[in-house]
Amino acid sequence: MSLSPQTPGLLIAAPASGTGKTTVMLGLLAALRERGLQVQPFKNGPDYIDPAFHRAASGRWSFNLDTWAMPEAMLDGMLAVAEGADLVLAEGSMGLFDGVAAPGATGNGASADLAARMGWPVVLVIDASGQAQTAAAVALGLARFRPEVTVAGVILNRIASPRHEALVRTGMAEAGITVLGVLPKRAGIAMPERHLGLVQAEEQPALQALIAEAAALMREGVDLDALLAAATTGAKSAPEQKIIPPGQRIALARDAAFSFVYPHLLHGWRAAGAEVLPFSPLGDEAPDPLADVCWLPGGYPELHGATLAQADRFRNGLRAFAETKPVHGECGGYMAMGEAIVDKDGNRHRMAGLLGLVTSFEKRKMHLGYRCATLAQTIPGHAAGSLLRGHEFHYSTILSQPDAQLANVTDATGAPVEETGSTRLQPGGGLSTGTFFHLIAPAP
Template sequence: MTPGLLISAPSSGSGKTTLMLGLLRALRDRGLMVQPLKSGPDYIDPAFHTAASGQPSRNLDSWAMSPAMIAGLADAPGADLVLAEGSMGLFDGVAKPGEAGTGASADVAALMGWPVVLVIDVSGQAQTAGAIARGLAGFRAGVTIAGVVLNRVASPRHEALVRVGMAEAGVTVFGALPKQASIAVPERHLGLVQAEEHPALEALITQAAALVRERLDLDALLAAAAAHPAQTAGTARIRPPGQRIALARDAAFSFVYPHLIDGWRKAGAEILPFSPLADQPPDPAADTCWLPGGYPELHAGALAAADSFRTGLSAFADTRPVHGECGGYMAMGAALIDKDGTRHRMAGLLGLVTSYASRKMHLGYRQATLLTPTPGHASASRLRGHEFHYSTIVDQPDPALATVTDATGASVPETGSYRFQPGGGRSTGTYFHLIAEAS
């Protein structure tokens, strides 16, 4: 098994992504092939990983995926190193375990035997950072802390004081990064700005890599990598929604997990991408259409004006299945109300009306038991996924697609919906993004 490291932190906002991008590019510049991965349900970071490393990144999720599926997706034949980026704090997850854990990055590190490199934001503290690192190192058996990278160091004197604390804690310091706002990755309401939207992505990655080369002991970091998987790799059970899949792909519809597309292709399916923002309809040669999540609320006017897309999608849906997730689900509805209260016409395959005029965050893992089939999944199938959006439902006149619960088993009102079309087609949609089938 390829040796690996997990980049994590005590909390979100510590600088994991910036360090990850710098490491990926710096190691690539050394001639190493590094396989990037992301722990947790995140669409944005993997695209940044791919840009920095030249290798497709994919997600691992201990709540939604089985141990065998995680080990299979983490396997990287031909790579010199696996580098996985964690989410939130190292041990942060839900209260009730799922398939392989609580969704915490530590679950993945323990399962794969990857030592953890902690990124600690030391702004506003000095020796206390050592106590934090020591506490994290002793919190859970089976999770090894290889060392730390100090981030947002104010001065040489500040760095020296922090290093004293780390030495007292017995924690290795791989290097220290100064405060440097110019390489911070910008954010918006659903996380980071998408990689393809960043106006100076290559410059940011290049600058991060230069900083990493200058300030980190890369040889020591590479020497710390290891892998002792506790689970034999297995083949993920990923059922494609069709044989020829028309897949919406543009700035409004970009959130689909890479492991799903890979799984569809490995199962023999053909992906036929199209762009609703470019007013393109789904390929009429496809037998299924899939509308992923994304940012339709930022492009509601353009989607409302995309007559060829709407007409073509409606004709397609009359006789064949169409499925939408989150943003795709919203675009299948009757209307979308933007943050200014303007109502925009959507595709009308469902009666759903959603609104951003009154924002409310919906966030968390979801398990759904289907009440009717969706493309690729029979009725009564149990699916695991994740929901993250700020829109609210104004009207949903169609039947519920599934019974949905959160990670604690509590009922969730966003059940998805479906509608039969006159020519025999079936339109289905959910607010949650599919990650894997439940075992």
């Protein structure tokens, strides 16, 4: 299955983070859905929170597209999920041209790389607060920076008054930049934030009301017909690349503490015929003993330390499972496999004890960036010696890491990273492994 060449696309981007891209993206998805259009959302880069919001607004699963981590065949093959859609709408990350210094599998991870590869014109969300005609200089600079990146127009955000709008429009007209929409300041639909960025979609009790308000804002302020007319077809089309699942039956931790798993992995596992069996550690549920493997994704276990420490059925069930079967954890899941987590107040909470890892959030230290890992030990789905690409983002500090090193890990520039992951063989022969990075794709 591949993307029809008749499916047009756009990429929503901005000069920087914090301009209102996500609000605009959600509002457009919902407003176009109200028109009866099927819109396939994507997210540039390794963000694992925005796709859940996209799904709530569009009614379709949203997937990450990452030019640094994904090889060409995987990147192009991911477009197969847009089969039957009327429009592709991708949300950029950070500023339009912001990526890592060293290129990766297909590019440097910038939104511009994705737009150029897929042939999608860019709609810029310009935060015009605190400026007037100067906003046009910013837009013009972005439009001319790379010839292979086409800027279709701008949506002006946080416009304070009709006079402010007139001044900004004047500048855009002089620069030859099309204005596709004008949005007033409206703090009521600002997305709440947490220490790892936006809160998760399932944690936002008024999510549908927020999306409805954002859609109304787009209907009032954006020329949706002009926006649709600006979309163009991309030339890329490829068969969907197969993803090797970690097992035939996968017990997957899934709740507010463990939810950071990339949608393309779940989609790929299921497409390969694997069965995903979710369970909730916070609900004191154990992994299905009939599963072949247990996968603990990242999330916020440090916010639920006391609950997890008291979840005896989960802990005992996980330990029994791990005796003879593989268990793998990523970031928060890795921490939950360890001996303990120390929360921000200095309270120590007992974890599963499959690994000796002890982590602390008492003194926050940010760990952020792409990761390359050469496995020294097998993990579910990937043999020793495999080269994997992923992304790490957390604020924990390692207090103890006594187990064997899982991998040699470097950042995007090739510099060594101390967080190497851990591996331990259990007495019954089961293998427990964990990493701080979230797997995106194997290297070609």
